[in-house]
Amino acid sequence: xxxxxxxxxxxxxxxxxxxxxxxxxxxxxxxxxxxxxxxxxxxxxxxxxxxxxxxxxxxxxxxxxxxxxxxxxxxxxxxxxxxxxxxxxxxxxxxxxxxxxxxxxxxxxxxxxxxxxxxxxxxxxxxxxxxxxxxxxxxxxxxxxxxxxxxxxxxxxxxxxxxxxxxxxxxxxxxxxxxxxxxxxxxxxxxxxxxxxxxxxxxxxxxxxxxxxxxxxxxxxxxxxxxxxxxxxxxxxxxxxxxxxxxxxxxxxxxxxxxxxxxxxxxxxxxxxxxxxxxxxxxxxxxxxxxxxxxxxxxxxxxxxxxxxxxxxxxxxxxxxxxxxxxxxxxxxxxxxxxxxxxxxxxxxxxxxxxxxxxxxxxxxxxxxxxxxxxxxx
Amino acid sequence: xxxxxxxxxxxxxxxxxxxxxxxxxxxxxxxxxxxxxxxxxxxxxxxxxxxxxxxxxxxxxxxxxxxxxxxxxxxxxxxxxxxxxxxxxxxxxxxxxxxxxxxxxxxxxxxxxxxxxxxxxxxxxxxxxxxxxxxxxxxxxxxxxxxxxxxxxxxxxxxxxxxxxxxxxxxxxxxxxxxxxxxxxxxxxxxxxxxxxxxxxxxxxxxxxxxxxxxxxxxxxxxxxxxxxxxxxxxxxxxxxxxxxxxxxxxxxxxxxxxxxxxxxxxxxxxxxxx
Numbered sequence: 001x002x003x004x005x006x007x008x009x010x011x012x013x014x015x016x017x018x019x020x021x022x023x024x025x026x027x028x029x030x031x032x033x034x035x036x037x038x039x040x041x042x043x044x045x046x047x048x049x050x051x052x053x054x055x056x057x058x059x060x061x062x063x064x065x066x067x068x069x070x071x072x073x074x075x076x077x078x079x080x081x082x083x084x085x086x087x088x089x090x091x092x093x094x095x096x097x098x099x100x101x102x103x104x105x106x107x108x109x110x111x112x113x114x115x116x117x118x119x120x121x122x123x124x125x126x127x128x129x130x131x132x133x134x135x136x137x138x139x140x141x142x143x144x145x146x147x148x149x150x151x152x153x154x155x156x157x158x159x160x161x162x163x164x165x166x167x168x169x170x171x172x173x174x175x176x177x178x179x180x181x182x183x184x185x186x187x188x189x190x191x192x193x194x195x196x197x198x199x200x201x202x203x204x205x206x207x208x209x210x211x212x213x214x215x216x217x218x219x220x221x222x223x224x225x226x227x228x229x230x231x232x233x234x235x236x237x238x239x240x241x242x243x244x245x246x247x248x249x250x251x252x253x254x255x256x257x258x259x260x261x262x263x264x265x266x267x268x269x270x271x272x273x274x275x276x277x278x279x280x281x282x283x284x285x286x287x288x289x290x291x292x293x294x295x296x297x298x299x300x301x302x303x304x305x306x307x308x309x310x311x312x313x314x315x316x317x318x319x320x321x322x323x324x325x326x327x328x329x330x331x332x333x334x335x336x337x338x339x340x341x342x343x344x345x346x347x348x349x350x351x352x353x354x355x356x357x358x359x360x361x362x363x364x365x366x367x368x369x370x371x372x373x374x375x376x377x378x
Numbered sequence: 379x380x381x382x383x384x385x386x387x388x389x390x391x392x393x394x395x396x397x398x399x400x401x402x403x404x405x406x407x408x409x410x411x412x413x414x415x416x417x418x419x420x421x422x423x424x425x426x427x428x429x430x431x432x433x434x435x436x437x438x439x440x441x442x443x444x445x446x447x448x449x450x451x452x453x454x455x456x457x458x459x460x461x462x463x464x465x466x467x468x469x470x471x472x473x474x475x476x477x478x479x480x481x482x483x484x485x486x487x488x489x490x491x492x493x494x495x496x497x498x499x500x501x502x503x504x505x506x507x508x509x510x511x512x513x514x515x516x517x518x519x520x521x522x523x524x525x526x527x528x529x530x531x532x533x534x535x536x537x538x539x540x541x542x543x544x545x546x547x548x549x550x551x552x553x554x555x556x557x558x559x560x561x562x563x564x565x566x567x568x569x570x571x572x573x574x575x576x577x578x579x580x581x582x583x584x585x586x587x588x589x590x591x592x593x594x595x596x597x598x599x600x601x602x603x604x605x606x607x608x609x610x611x612x613x614x615x616x617x618x619x620x621x622x623x624x625x626x627x628x629x630x631x632x633x634x635x636x637x638x639x640x641x642x643x644x645x646x647x648x649x650x651x652x653x
Binding site: 067238 | 391394423424425427429439440443444445446447448449450453456457458459460461462463464465467468485486489643646647650651652
């Protein structure tokens with residue numbers, strides 16, 4: 001069978017991935033450099049009988065997404081740095097109330113309005129810690145257009161399976177560049193759909209903190225009447241201030257993600273077998289890193305790369321193990337040092353160096369190669 | 379209209395009671411009127427969705443046996459729009475306080491009205507942020523006192539109904555927690571209306587508002603509601619001086635020919651859908 005191959009923009013691939021994943025609902029607010037996701041879905045979703053809404057602001061967009069998701073929709077929003085800052089209120093609500101949703105963040109330079117049309121990777125920590133209170137989140141950093149499509153599908157699957165917001169972090173480079181995409185056929189994909197609980201309505205609790213399994217979120221309006229609140233709640237969904245309920249509820253939000261890390265984690269290892277320098281790079285920067293590794297190897301420096309695709313939860317175990325073998329680690333990123341903090345925290349006995357460029361330009365292979373040469377001398 | 383006998387117990391989640399509202403609070407009267415109105419409209423419990431924001435009034439959904447979503451401060455309408463657009467067959471009601479609906483949620487309020495989406499917003503309007511201790515709200519009357527206007531309020535208040543009408547709502551009414559029978563009737567009207575309906579309900583917070591404005595008992599505040607309410611028809615013959623410090627009650631605006639958003643959306647889909 002011949003493959004369905006298309007030339008696509010990164011933002012277009014996200015929209016395509018959302019449709020393949022069975023997305024029922026989009027609500028968003030215009031913002032550069034993510035607007036194409038909304039524009040494309042405003043065309044695609046209505047033709048499929050599904051809902052597209054442009055809301056009055058970023059907060060409303062995620063509010064509408066969560067309302068639809070409580071009705072059983074597979075729902076998505078797309079934005080960029082400043083818009084994600086506004087959405088944090090509802091990212092926390094989605095975490096607390098365990099409402100599945102996919103949030104696209106096509107990263108641009110910041111803080112504040114920053115660099116609307118230029119790339120950055122400065123929202124890695126915002127993705128993890130942007131909303132107040134203790135919680136866990138899943139975030140994914142694809143490095144290209146094809147991967148954006150497949151990771152959008154995976155983002156929907158993880159959101160439904162773990163009843164959590166999932167953030168897809170691309171950037172202005174990936175969002176706007178065009179690459180070859182292999183469109184998957186439906187039968188080669190795993191699509192996790194929203195389903196009704198397997199217990200009758202009168203026995204249904206919307207939350208379960210004790211069994212270790214994520215209870216399906218019953219779509220509202222199907223006979224499972226329950227209460228949703230952003231207050232700390234027990235398994236019945238009603239607010240509680242009992243100390244054991246509070247502790248269990250908090251533990252669960254983190255455990256349900258971190259205890260399933262083997263299912264959620266995803267990464268690529270590149271030329272690590274004999275590497276004496278480890279590059280930890282993600283997203284668009286990993287593309288330059290790959291090229292820089294080839295340049296370094298041609299110059300006789302043994303470098304390899306670990307590329308997190310799931311960036312949150314962070315691949316702590318992999319970094320620890322690699323750091324035991326490889327004693328020099330280089331973390332190039334288009335921010336002033338975010339993932340490097342996690343690498344430092346999780347590595348053991350290795351020296352960790354950063355290459356931090358935030359001038360609105362991609363980090364080039366030459367810049368990384370130059371840094372590799374410096375590190376190899378140290 | 380449904381013929382079966384009305385029973386509060388059928389609609390209440392009794393295991394979540396007692397409620398958090400202070401003794402003498404008007405919110406319970408509004409809750410009861412809402413349950414009677416829903417019963418009169420004949421809606422099943424499964425088809426009703428109630429969203430609310432943050433504040434005293436917004437705790438209401440927890441006590442009633444529907445699909446209930448206690449959302450974030452000011453944002454209840456955004457969740458309501460999401461679920462209504464995804465499942466337009468559902469009857470969606472939003473409960474909000476005056477601060478919730480008009481200050482932090484003001485943007486969502488005007489845009490829901492502009493869209494004329496088929497849902498009902500009930501504003502529990504007690505002129506104050508009761509839950510946080512009585513700070514002034516965007517509906518607090520001029521010259522009145524609160525914990526953050528210790529020298530008297532100099533900000534002009536919003537008129538919920540005028541704002542709703544100007545923004546595009548197609549059913550606008552006002553009642554009070556004193557006028558319980560009228561309140562229920564207006565709720566039935568608001569719920570039955572196709573389009574965005576806004577019911578402003580003047581209710582009493584004697585603890586946080588009344589106490590600082592010479593109405594420290596619930597009785598004082600109920601008397602205030604009784605005396606200051608002017609039926610819209612009577613107001614037509616009154617001068618501005620006579621209306622000073624009073625508020626109009628009644629069905630203040632109704633329009634049936636403005637297209638409703640969710641049905642327009644799905645109509646549009648039919649014309650462009652890939653068959």
